[in-house]
Amino acid sequence: MQPLEVGTRVLCRWRDGKHHPVKVIERRRLHSGGPNDYEYYVHYTEFNRRLDEWVRLEQLDLDSVENDVDEKVEDKVTGLKMTRHQKRKIDETHVEGHEELDAASLREHEEFTKVKNIATIELGRYEIETWYFSPFPPEYNDCLNLYFCEFCLTFMKRKQQLQRHMKKCDLKHPPGDEIYRSGTLSMFEVDGKKNKVYGQNLCYLAKLFLDHKTLYYDVDLFLFYVLCECDDRGCHMVGYFSKEKHSEESYNLACILTLPPYQRKGYGKFLIAFSYELSKKEGKVGTPERPLSDLGLLSYRGYWTRVLLDILKKHKGNISIKELSDMTAIRAEDILATLQALELIQYRKGQHVICADPKVLDRHLKAAGRGGLEVDVSKLIWTPYKEQG
């Protein structure tokens, strides 16, 4: 039978056993097969690109191969007339969370990152499936699995090499200053200029799980805040966020990531809260760099909701958006967007008012989810970064 063409849409059996619609992104010949035996790299159209994977022909339901007729449809939301393919592309873009990138850079970005190069990595206790492509040096193009040293983040192609490395590597925590310690949780600040190789390794690693991160420029203008859980084997990284040393757009966070094995445990929210605590100490208002991923946006909305609504519940008298901003270090636009999305800003009798009915606020707070691990500001020992002469 004929191999499928790139761009074909078909149903594919996913890990949950059910069939889902996919689009073929790439294909390659099987080493051990005939001239027509291929495996296919597919994108599940209902899901984010992180679930893209190489599949075998058996997983595909060939009866469902689409004969596509590109007819005109009307998009119900906007009322625009377009072809079915165009509409589908837009819908999928919204699923992905790519709204904030313009079409051209999105296309460009997708072009060269469309196929994951590394399939799994081993980092400390876990072997993790990767989510996205990461631009490792060309020497690593032939490799599907990488082995990372848990502490210095050196990556190697064979497990043996890692084991050998562990015998000589005496680093037991990130190579920076510990600036926060509460219980077993520690935060380290790493300067990209002083620890360039570590910074680069961290970026290579993080890119495997972040879609829109670019490693175009070098790490020396960044600070890396690495969150760790400590035990008798060392301080193990669970997540991190990076921050520009000098941001013109007052970004207080560039990239943020919780490693997959540690997600859904409150670390991500901790990182967000921590970034705002640093902003408060600096005396500056901050905001995360855009675009935010789908998961990232959810977390931030939750954080903003919790912080702002807690204040509104307790506050007596009037308050301005600017005051809220000064109290929380959250940028005024973000505050406004959050309150407006929750419909808490009304226009009455010629002026704006904030609705703070306790029942309403509690509804929203419940929907926003629990807070993550709390930041104990008394345990933060840190001064804002200063350039050394």
Added chain:
Amino acid sequence: MSRLSFRPRPLDIHKKLPIVKSIKDFEDDDIPTSTRTQMLRFVAEADNDNQVHQVASKKTVSEIPIPEYVIVDTYERDYSPIFNQPASYLRARGARAELGDFVEYDLDNEDEDWLNEFNEERMVLPAEKLVLFVLQVLNISVVLEFEFYNWCRFESILFKLEVLDHKGRERAGIITPTLGSPVPVLLAFEPAVEALQALSIQYGIFQSIYSYWKEKRERWLKPILRHLQPPPPVNDTNPYNVFRPREKAHRLHTRRMQRRENNVQSFEKLRQVRRNLDQAKNLLEALIKREEIKRDVTESEVSLQRIQMKYKNETELLQDSLALPELPSFRSKFVSSEDEFIESDDFQHKRGRFQPRGSMNSRMVMTYSGGIMKRETRHQPVPFTWLHKLDPLEPVLAFTKPLVAEKLAAAGIVPPLDSSIRSSRGNSICGRIGRGGRIIFDRWNPLNAYTNRLWRFAVIYAS
């Protein structure tokens, strides 16, 4: 969604907004309840409802699937529990990888394979080969001490070769900031042998290792130790190349303190800056001096005028009493030392007079000390040629220059030849500058003792 008939004003973030604690307050207005209020009420009263906007439009976290992960079974063995967390917060040690003792290089697949082959060839005893073969077949990752030792040494040698080569290139000054052309291998065999003598490697083994390393370098066209690889150039557009250095302009933008480069260009620039500053300094000093001189001149003029005024008052009295106009009446009043006068005889002749006015070329300070005038001359004064032409007894009005007849004639100003004018003392020949800059030819001078009782008729010419 709202059906408000007017557009609300944009929100001012600095303005304090009232916080309304109860929705009932919304029902007090004249504006019919909008859909918004209804929505709020709906939200407050509803039970466990999923129609709150925020949740409906976004998937909850539990619905977003992610790829999977598993636990590594050899973890406990590979990572030993030897970490003792100190009570105080850990401090950074400084980057470990500053080409120190720590062997930063890790063998990659190529190196391992090569070493394996190399070891196999060297092994004489079939027993050793058999053991290795068995281990490989069983895929046991137990590392023999002997093997490990070899790997270790091999790694260490490769690392040191890289470092030596890098240092050699540094000394030769050919380290490039970005990856442009292929990075050459400078380290030759003999110097390498010498440098690594301390490791006491067998000559033959070292030879093999060296040629393996050199060949690999020539294939890679760049150092094999990542730390030493130069980054891609700034204008490289290949998206697979990463970690470019920032362009200078961007650096200025994002870093408050400029990184100062240490090269010839900046030295030249600084030297130029220094020259400019020196010149500016000299200019400013000259300027200051000039202004000081001007100030002194003005001061001396002022005192001059003051003295003239006083003198005038006294002159009237004396002129009345003296008959001979030619005598400088006040010579006795002046004490002047010989060595202070440096000028022409004429000047000395005139030293009784306060004639110099408005001259910029001298510095003469008159000091009044108990009735005795002392004139000090600090500089060479320019000869006061126009002084000669003055009538000593011509009454002097404050702040005016005497008029020069030839210049007046050249300008077409001719004194009136009125019969009523009495020609006395050159008044009718030279006029004077009167109020408002008018040129006045006096028929008689009221200040002159002789004409005290006569009327004055001034002839006014527009100047």
